[in-house]
């Protein structure tokens with residue numbers, strides 16, 4: 001099976017469509033949360049994910065948008081965007097988001113937004129944080145998101161090594177336990193503004209990272225049109 005694994009789409013429909021086109025053909029779509037928040041088209045993104053039969057987990061922005069998470073821990077711009085999202089999404093989007101679990105296990109992979117020990121909030125950017133999640137991982141591998149940075153943490157002989165995949169990087173999965181972060185579709189933060197995602201081939205046991213250009217100006221124009229914070233609009237072109 002070829003599975004497109006997507007995270008942190010954040011209501012960015014042009015980025016999602018570009019990624020779906022670039023990764024096709026695939027047999028399934030897994031998403032790792034933060035489907036909404038920041039971006040101008042939450043309903044359209046959820047509808048598209050419904051069209052492709054995506055399954056997955058809930059992120060902090062998804063939970064906050066439907067009123068199931070306090071927004072006090074969000075920074076000002078993030079809170080403004082999540083409150084905008086909460087008042088603009090339709091009933092169908094609300095139901096779809098509310099049905100997402102915090103974690104999920106599929107075909108030997110665990111899916112979580114942040115980490116295994118705190119799926120909603122923890123950022124896994126360091127080997128100590130990765131080690132804590134690997135210690136409680138009950139499958140061989142896990143996909144996580146939330147940081148908006150493509151990264152791999154792999155357990156090897158008691159040590160945890162960190163890899164930073166770039167466009168076209170392939171990882172051969174083996175018996176070593178790994179945390180795999182596809183990066184963000186809708187708001188990359190590693191200095192590369194192109195959308196980021198991975199293609200998992202379960203037969204070959206490979207994961208391939210892909211960077212996909214999309215029409216950033218269109219997303220920015222739609223954000224301005226609905227009055228989302230200017231700093232959120234600008235960061236898209238810097239990948240920050």
Ligand code: ZN
Pocket residue numbers: 008010034059061146148
């Ligand atoms: Zn996010």
